[in-house]
Amino acid sequence: MDNNRVYIFDTTLRDGEQVPGCQLTTVEKIVVAKELEALGVDIIEAGFPISSPGDFQSVVEISKAVSEPVICALTRANTADIDAAAEALRFAKRGRIHTGIGASDMHIKYKFNSTRENILERAVAAVKYARKFTDDVEFYAEDAGRADIEYLAQMVEAVIAAGATTVNIPDTNGYCLPDQYGAKIKYLADNVKNIDKAIISVHCHNDLGLATANSIAGVVNGARQVECTINGIGERAGNTSLEEVAMIFKTHHALGYQTNINSKKIYGISNLISQMMRMPVQPNKAIVGRNAFAHSSGIHQDGVLKHRENYEILNPEDLGIQSNSIILTARSGRHALKHHLERLGYKIDKINLDEVYQRFLEMADQKKEINDHDLLVLMGDGSDSN
Ligand code: KIV
Ligand code: ZN
Numbered sequence: 001m002d003n004n005r006v007y008i009f010d011t012t013l014r015d016g017e018q019v020p021g022c023q024l025t026t027v028e029k030i031v032v033a034k035e036l037e038a039l040g041v042d043i044i045e046a047g048f049p050i051s052s053p054g055d056f057q058s059v060v061e062i063s064k065a066v067s068e069p070v071i072c073a074l075t076r077a078n079t080a081d082i083d084a085a086a087e088a089l090r091f092a093k094r095g096r097i098h099t100g101i102g103a104s105d106m107h108i109k110y111k112f113n114s115t116r117e118n119i120l121e122r123a124v125a126a127v128k129y130a131r132k133f134t135d136d137v138e139f140y141a142e143d144a145g146r147a148d149i150e151y152l153a154q155m156v157e158a159v160i161a162a163g164a165t166t167v168n169i170p171d172t173n174g175y176c177l178p179d180q181y182g183a184k185i186k187y188l189a190d191n192v193k194n195i196d197k198a199i200i201s202v203h204c205h206n207d208l209g210l211a212t213a214n215s216i217a218g219v220v221n222g223a224r225q226v227e228c229t230i231n232g233i234g235e236r237a238g239n240t241s242l243e244e245v246a247m248i249f250k251t252h253h254a255l256g257y258q259t260n261i262n263s264k265k266i267y268g269i270s271n272l273i274s275q276m277m278r279m280p281v282q283p284n285k286a287i288v289g290r291n292a293f294a295h296s297s298g299i300h301q302d303g304v305l306k307h308r309e310n311y312e313i314l315n316p317e318d319l320g321i322q323s324n325s326i327i328l329t330a331r332s333g334r335h336a337l338k339h340h341l342e343r344l345g346y347k348i349d350k351i352n353l354d355e356v357y358q359r360f361l362e363m364a365d366q367k368k369e370i371n372d373h374d375l376l377v378l379m380g381d382g383s384d385s386n
Helices: 012-016 026-039 053-065 079-088 105-111 116-131 149-162 178-191 211-220 242-251 263-276 298-306 334-343 353-366 372-378
Strands: 007-010 043-047 070-074 095-102 137-142 166-171 199-204 225-228
Touching: 007 199, 007 242, 012 026, 012 043, 026 043, 026 053, 026 263, 043 053, 053 070, 053 079, 070 079, 079 095, 079 116, 095 105, 095 116, 095 166, 105 116, 116 137, 116 149, 137 149, 149 166, 149 178, 166 178, 166 211, 166 225, 178 199, 178 211, 199 211, 211 225, 211 242, 225 242, 242 263, 298 334, 334 353, 334 372, 353 372
Parallel strands: 007 043, 007 225, 043 070, 070 095, 095 137, 137 166, 166 199, 199 225
Antiparallel strands: none
8 A cells, every 4th residue: 555645534514514505306416426426536425324214225326337446335323224325335445344432531431421441342343244244344433533542542452353444433423623633543543553554534524624634643653634615615505625635635745635526627626516506616716716716816816917827826737727816996906907908909119008907997996807808998999887
C-alpha cells in the first residue's frame, strides 16, 4: 500500500442525503453514483439499508450500476441492521459494511443508557457478525471527538482484533479543534496494538466550520481515509467537503498526499448535486462557490489581469470551470474596463479611456454590476431600455 495514498470515502448519498429536503429517488442516486465513480472516489457510502425500503433498494441498484468503487452500507451495531446491509450489498463487486456505536460517555449514558463495558462488547460483536458476510468491515466510534481517549483506544484495539479493516473516528458533533483532533488520531496511531492492520478514517462535521481543517489534521497525523460529501452537505452544518480536501492535497502537493480524484470533474458534480438536492451552494463557498474565481475590486482585477496567480492559488480550469471572471462594479479600475471593452471588440487606442471610465463610474454607482449590455449602452451601441 502506498503510504501517502489517501482514500476518498464519499457519503453524499448517506450523510448528505439525510438533510431535510435533499432526498433523492433511486434513479437519481444511480446518476450521482456513476458521477462519483467518474470523479474517482474510492468508496461510495450508498445508504442505510434498514432505514427504509427505498434506501435498501438504492443500495441494491447502486451496487449493480457501479463497478469501480467499493460500495458501503451503514448499520447500527445489531444483527438486523447488518443482515439488511449484507443483503442490500449482495450485487456489489466489492461491498463494505459500516457498523458502529457511540463511544463518548455522553452517548453511552444518555443515548444507550449503558456502560463502557457493555458498549465495548456490542461493538466487538457487531464487527464479528459483519465479518461473516464480508472481509471489508468498517467500524465507526460515534462521537469519538468527545470520547475519552483511553477508552476510545481500547475500543479501536478491540474492533481491529475482531476483524475491522477500517476504523472511523468521527467528530460527530463538529466539536474538536484541529490540534485536538489531530492529537487524537496520533494517539491512536501510536498506541493501538495492530493499528497497521486497519486504515484510520476521519469523518468530521462542520458545526464550528472546522470539518475540513480537522480532516486534514487527521491525515497529517496518520489517517488515510477521508469521509466527505460534495459541497459539504450533511447533517446540520454539514460534513467535510470533498472538493476542499481534494484541492488542498493538489495545491499542497509538497505534502506528498495523493487522492484518485479527477479534479476537472468537481465543478460539474457540484452543480449536479446542488440542482438535484435543491441545495444552493453559498456564493463564497471555497472551490465551487459562484464567487470563488470572481474578482471585483480594482486592485485585485488589475493584479489578476497582469498575472492570474497574483490573486488565484487555484486554476479554475483544473476544476472544470472555463475561466475566472472579472466583475465590473463601481470598485473596478480602468484596466478591468479596458479588458471587457476589448473582449467586446472595441479598439482601445481609438477611444478616450479616461472619458469612458468617468461615464462608466457614474453608471456603476447606480447599479450593483455592469454587464455587457450596459457596456454597449455606455459606448452608444445599445438601447438603454433595461
Ligand atoms: O457523524 C457520524 O458519527 C456518522 C456515523 C454514522 C459514521 O455519520
Ligand atoms: Zn456523520
